[in-house]
Amino acid sequence: MSQLRFDDRVVVITGAGNGLGKSHALEFARRGARVVINDLGGSASGDGFNRSAADQVVSEISAHGGEAVANHDSVTYGDRIIECALDNFGRIDVVINNAGILRDKAFHNMTEEDWDLVYNVHVKGAFKLSHAAWPHLREQSYGRLIFTTSAAGIYGNFGQANYAMAKLGLHGLAQTLAIEGKKHNILVNTIAPIAASRLTENILPGPLLKLLKPELVTPLVVKLCHDSHQDSAGLYEVGAGWVGALRWQRTLGHGFPVTAPLTAEQIEEKWSVITDFTHANHPENGPQALAAIMTNLGHG
Ligand SMILES: NC(=O)c1ccc[n+]([C@@H]2O[C@H](COP(=O)([O-])OP(=O)(O)OC[C@H]3O[C@@H](n4cnc5c(N)ncnc54)[C@H](O)[C@@H]3O)[C@@H](O)[C@H]2O)c1
Structure with a gap:
């Protein structure tokens, strides 16, 4: 089986400084893509800012002979992230909406700020990034978009009303972009991953976390974003080496x-x-x- 390569492709990944995004970034770079590593570098609950998260991933890619550039904007300025891709690499082929935070609280304790912040990072951020990329993808009649949803959005989860709302919102957005993108060869798919990361380290038991490597999610993303992949509007649950389609x-x-x-x-x-x-x-x-x-x- 020939390797799925991304030579000449430019891949933009949000939240690529840690966890799943970082794993995606390293793998796309390893397969020849030029990668925009976006990360604001805040905490898991969306506080603070630190350039080092994105910078370290760029250094790691460069050290292995790959090509990547860091971007430190919040995804809520998705247009700047796309500008960064165009300025540095002159094109965009793959857009991976991955950045995310949690503000978990039982609904009766949830504040409007918790609601708005989670909405802004997940939904508004994915909108801003995808919307800025869209005209370029349409014009070149080529694009691959990934949205990252969650079991919490699909099934509901105690303490995650804001997150579940945002995550299922992303799936609805993806379904519509899949319809609008079809005639322009823009394919749009959604993953619902499970992996060890800052977002799950206090939720899942330690022994299980050891097995839930982000690297076991990334291969599906790579496959969905390759030229040879032709399915759009899919929703896939993925984790620990298991992959399934949901409808x-x-x-x-x-x-x-x-x-x-x-x-x-x-x-x-x-x-x-x-x-x-x-x-x-x-x-x-x-x-x-x-x-x-x-x-x-x-x-x-
Ligand atoms: N880990 C899981 O089991 C799991 C399950 C379902 C969904 N997800 C989703 O996967 C995605 C990646 O999460 P992860 O588990 O790797 O967590 P993570 O915290 O390791 O990575 C998320 C990254 O997003 C960045 N980020 C947050 N807000 C940002 C903003 N405004 N602009 C730019 N970057 C920002 C963070 O700095 C962080 O590096 C998230 O969308 C999350 O909701 C994860």
Whole structure:
């Protein structure tokens, strides 16, 4: 099997000073990419600033003969990160939205500041970066974007209302960009990783953390971003060397007559049918999802 190479490709990775982003950066550089290492260098809860996080990764890449440049802007200034890529390397091919923080608190203790900060870093940051890159990707009819969601967004998690909101928001953004990017050869995929990092070191038990190496997540990102990869709009759970694809599932549902008023009691009566996943299907797009509703209207 030939190696998946990234020679002549420029890869922008946010939050690449630590954890998953750093692992992605080292691997893309090893495979020939020129890499923009963005990292603000703050704490896991989004406080402070330190240039050394990004600088150290650039030094490590340079020491191994790779090519990388540091950028220390917050992702909320995503346009500056794209400018940095263009100024240094003249193009952008791959955009990896990875930077993240946590402000975990039970919902009754969560402040508006906790909500806004998590939204700003994850969602606004990914918007700013992707939006600034988008015209360049469209113009060259080539692009690969990755969004980093989380099991917390997909399934919910105690104490992570803000984070879960932001993370599932990213998946919605990715799904729409996959549709808008399709005719321009811009592929957009989302990963929900699990790995040892600053964000999980106080949550997961130590022995488990030893096994959850970020390097076991990165190969999926590399594959999704390669020229040869053609699937878009995917959502993948990945960690500890396991990779799986995830999709929405829907019951067959029940259609009530549209010619008569619908009551709560009728829904109550059919509840076991409405919630029976035995023969569930999985609509893959809006029109497919709408088909059951249109059929019920007699317009199948
Ligand atoms: N580690 C996991 O198990 C896990 C699970 C699900 C999702 N994620 C997601 O993976 C991504 C990477 O997280 P990680 O686990 O490697 O954590 P990490 O803390 O090791 O890395 C995150 C990096 O993002 C940087 N960053 C934070 N705010 C920034 C900003 N405003 N601008 C630029 N850089 C900023 C941090 O300085 C840090 O280096 C995050 O989006 C996180 O939500 C991680």
